[in-house]
Amino acid sequence: MAGISDSQVNETGRVEAFSDGVFAIAITLLILEVHVPKGLEGRGLTDALLTEWPSYAAFLISFFTIGIMWINHHRLFTLIGRVDTWLLVLNMLLLLGVTIVPFPTAFVADYLGHPGERLAAILYAANGLNIALSFWGLWVYTASSRRRPRLLKIPPESAEVKAINAQYRFGPLFYVAAVGIAFLNAGLCMAYCGALALFFALPPRRPRGAE
């Protein structure tokens, strides 16, 4: 970026716009994997709908996972004043994980309740781990960058930075646990992934709840 960045006041604007686009598309494409049963009627149609519950569950969990990741992305970028090439690359890795989500979601939708569900849940949790690591990497790089002017708008010693540090440090560990749970029980793993999404919806806790 070399010098370009210095002359741009609102430089994070396009990164946010591109990221918003990717999040919005990934979250909206999820519904394409929920299929309408074909050529049935009456009881058969109702039954076909009901047996598709893993589709609906996987759709909902992925919807809230992506939605809440977006909220977190939004939170982080309210603190970021500048981007550099590495931050763009780390953000691209994060978006890679987000665009992948529809694949393990479709996998879980197809296999939950059937043999193969364990592999589906492992892939699902592994992509969650992938995203958690990207978030953590993006944040650590941004918060610890020594470049001048700094990438963060706020001082690195602020309570806000520490609160995010605390929350994000555990993200990868939580998803390592998700992968472990997937080996035991696919359904439990998906429920746990849904609960993790909700956990990350919480604003980072600061020493004294200043909210």
Add this chain to the structure above:
Amino acid sequence: MAGISDSQVNETGRVEAFSDGVFAIAITLLILEVHVPKGLEGRGLTDALLTEWPSYAAFLISFFTIGIMWINHHRLFTLIGRVDTWLLVLNMLLLLGVTIVPFPTAFVADYLGHPGERLAAILYAANGLNIALSFWGLWVYTASSRRRPRLLKIPPESAEVKAINAQYRFGPLFYVAAVGIAFLNAGLCMAYCGALALFFALPPRRPRGAE
């Protein structure tokens, strides 16, 4: 969001951008469910096109429903000056309903005029109810929030707020009626849902038409 929000003047910008993306994608994906008849010719092709009228009707009703929801979302956010975590979550629930629309639309397109059309229409109307409830929840939360600085840009006693209160209060009731109609007649339910979309295109009526 804890303190982040206070330092951000244009904080609703990214929420609107993300929401715009979701609305725009959901409305554009609808056409993917309108299929080209394969391998026909002459009269057979024309007939195949004509018998697909439920696809076209469902496409148009959903297009205007999402489009007019977007207009309403746009109207609301011209009044909102700040977001907090709950508002983000409520907005995400609203977007959930919007991204689901292509599913019941495809369902109605496949089943209208066949056995199973009632179930299709019930699902369609139920998702409409879901969206109406989310809109109502988003608005009530925003308008009644006691936080300082307020989420609304305008005073809660203003005629504008009252006009929206009046229009949104009835939204869920109208869609409860839609679900009821779906039990009686699927086609009538869809016509009613189209009419509801047009109703919400009207600007909220204020005591004296100040427009």
Add this chain to the structure above:
Amino acid sequence: MAGISDSQVNETGRVEAFSDGVFAIAITLLILEVHVPKGLEGRGLTDALLTEWPSYAAFLISFFTIGIMWINHHRLFTLIGRVDTWLLVLNMLLLLGVTIVPFPTAFVADYLGHPGERLAAILYAANGLNIALSFWGLWVYTASSRRRPRLLKIPPESAEVKAINAQYRFGPLFYVAAVGIAFLNAGLCMAYCGALALFFALPPRRPRGAE
């Protein structure tokens, strides 16, 4: 919109963002209708690719049609300072035509060179007419609106407004001709639609080329 609009300086921002989203998605979805031939090799694969030329032609014509419509939408909105409910509705009608484009495009891709190509071309041209009428309606409404403050940023007597009047007045007529040509020859109609797209890429000609 009732009074909301008066307090919003940059009010066209979200309309443009939503429209940009719809244009961008419609133009990008087109490629989904270009299919990879399955399970072939050598000569058979090359032949299968070559016989798909109507897919490529339809893709390219629709790409440039939507792309150049976007350029025109962009031009119009650089002149528009404010939106009202009717302008939003007219814009939604225009976007309806844009989101429909992938359907007649897929139709032409499937049927060009086969019986049924005439019907395909008629539908393609008819949607072009639909869009041209929407553009014309949007422009006439905006340019002739008597509301205060005006929707247009520039005076209605300016050379720029007259130049756009001249170009847009002919849009619907050109597409009526496209529908007529489709009855005679489907391939010619598609070539003509491609040429029309290029015509609208030209900036509106002003009395003295002030560019």
Add this chain to the structure above:
Amino acid sequence: MAGISDSQVNETGRVEAFSDGVFAIAITLLILEVHVPKGLEGRGLTDALLTEWPSYAAFLISFFTIGIMWINHHRLFTLIGRVDTWLLVLNMLLLLGVTIVPFPTAFVADYLGHPGERLAAILYAANGLNIALSFWGLWVYTASSRRRPRLLKIPPESAEVKAINAQYRFGPLFYVAAVGIAFLNAGLCMAYCGALALFFALPPRRPRGAE
């Protein structure tokens, strides 16, 4: 654009927004070509997943290609202060190449490791060449435009312009080589395309690394 442009301070905004949308959608649609194996279990399912490695490889290479093109587009537009009709048309040609990417990607995913892989890799590399030429054309036009006010924000003799000249001049040559490699070995061509993407992630090198 004739005179419109002069009155618009932030005129590149919508071009960037539309382009961001196209990049974001193209990059997110790629996952739709990665298919979940159907109806398998145990060993058969794992094997089916593993034999799909060309899908994953093609997905990743295209993801980073589009992602890094977006970074470059972003870099260029931080230097561009104004757009004119030709720049819009050249940008549209660039976006054409970007929207096409999912097609050769699906082609490579289907044919890598099978007869026909060479044709797949040739198409893939040819579209890369297409994009590299568009980038080069866009840049040369922008940097050499004699119009007043200039399209570039920075003086054409600046080190930054020269660095981009140097990097972009080689882009088309590198992709000509990719097409040549595709004739020899499809897998090698794809690896080379992945490496090219990474090369373009590097910021343009300036005489003295001012970064």
